Amino acid sequence: MEVPFWNKEIETLDRARLRGIQTERLKQIISWALKTPLYNKRLNQAGIHSENDIKDIEDLTRLAFTTKDDLRKNFPRGLLAVDMKDIIRVHSSSGTTGIPTVIYFTGDDIENWTDLLARSIVATGATSEDIFQNMMTYGLFTGGLGLHYGAERVGMMVIPIGGGNTKRQIQVMKDFQTTTLHITPSYMLHIHSKLEQEGVSLSDLSLRKGFLGAEPHSENTRLKIEELLNIHAYNSYGLSELNGPGVAFECVYRKDMHVWEDGYIVEIIDPVTGELKEEGEQGEVVLTNLIRRGTPILRYRTRDLAFLHPEGCECGRTHRRLSRILGRTDDMLIINGVNVFPSQIEEKIMKIPEVATNYQIYVDKKGQLDRLTVRVEIYPKLFLGDVSNLEALRVKIKEELKSSIVINPVVELHEPGSLPVSEGKAKRVLDERPKD
């Protein structure tokens, strides 16, 4: 397979030299972080009083973790490390679950971020000849603008359509013969379920690649998307605290995501004890941003669960690969005392061909007991008009789920496109149990 590079030297740099670059950049970031009250205090407590106390990236492990709560407590300017006149952009989380978090970028920060996104895009094999439909929300959310800048840097024609308005998305795909999409996996499946209704078939379109981001999804979801839309789908990872997309991206081999280690230090920890995990062991992803001065973030607990591959990649890149996000430390449901991750449910139902696109997990109380309902959409082409087939499918899904999550769910079948899909992230889990 042909393996394209954006910056071959950096992407294939031997591990020792890569570590050297990380150490140099960490020193710079520490010097900026020391200007913020939070990190000044924490770095001092860790015995780091200036960048010269850093001899190797290992010295970073003396520092306490940064949490989302730390960012909230420092809203809006507590972690701003440079003069406001040097800031050219701000991004912020929605704040729907509390006080928003806010990240400031200098011109250089945007430049560095854009470069990593161009690198990510080229790693998938996309080129300046591609037509890029950016279906992520623009605005304070980092997904839209991040890839937009990266794609322009590569020289693609960018269609800055943003999220939502399915009818128009499909029309634009057809009119401009879009080749490459940036989209959430749930919206990709939703779009597919609406093609027929819009009177558009895949042969009217020129889709070849989809960058799937902003939502954890299973390998089976990827396979389903690839099969239904006849495209190659590439997993993308990032979060606004660490710039946004472009932290890690899949290459042409599509076997998990290279973390751009000249831009980020990645650690995997035990979410309970905080101890470092070995390569290959699952734990919480902790990231340090090495390329942003505006808001330095060190050892950030992402709450995403994943592991690092111990072995290299066929593409020749030396930057290690991060597994797909296998769950979140905070999305675990406890149902009648049993721990259930939504990712376990997705893994099972996406393997069943009759299940089309979207699904939803609903939890409520029936009497004293918790009740788990899994709502799935059926795939129209496999509807034979028969009740017994559908009922058999429902029972099959129920059995499959029960074998994986131990508890016995209620399974409901729904029409394609009927379960709610938001324009950004899908509402997959509804927990309506009374809070005590």
Next chain:
Amino acid sequence: MKITQISVFLENRKGRLFEVCSLLGSNEINIRALTIAETESFGVLRIVVDKPDIAVKLLHKNGFVANFTDVIAVEVSDKPGGLAAVLQVFADNDVNIEYMYGFVEKFSDQALLVFRFEDTERAGNILAQNEIKIVTQSEIEGL
């Protein structure tokens, strides 16, 4: 001898049946026979209409999951024992019925019933051999 039934998947949601019927109605499609098979969490609406091809296209375009199923419509004398006489033929010849339902209207003094058989071809032949009147698609369209 076969006629076309349309099966529509209906999720358990208020107004969904109304939406199917009003869509067909506003497009001048007449429902000749209808039944609903229901389970706890979903239903399947089965209809025989005067313009099945147009109806299915319309349903798909409006986001419904719908499909064609082959059924046979049979004339049965509208008098006590009429249905039993036909069922006797099926029982004697080992013809399995998956489900059946009646027409909304009739176009002679006979009652009209829709049958879905395990083996449609075979059932059709046996009906013909026993001289039981089968209603054709064009007769349905002209009702």
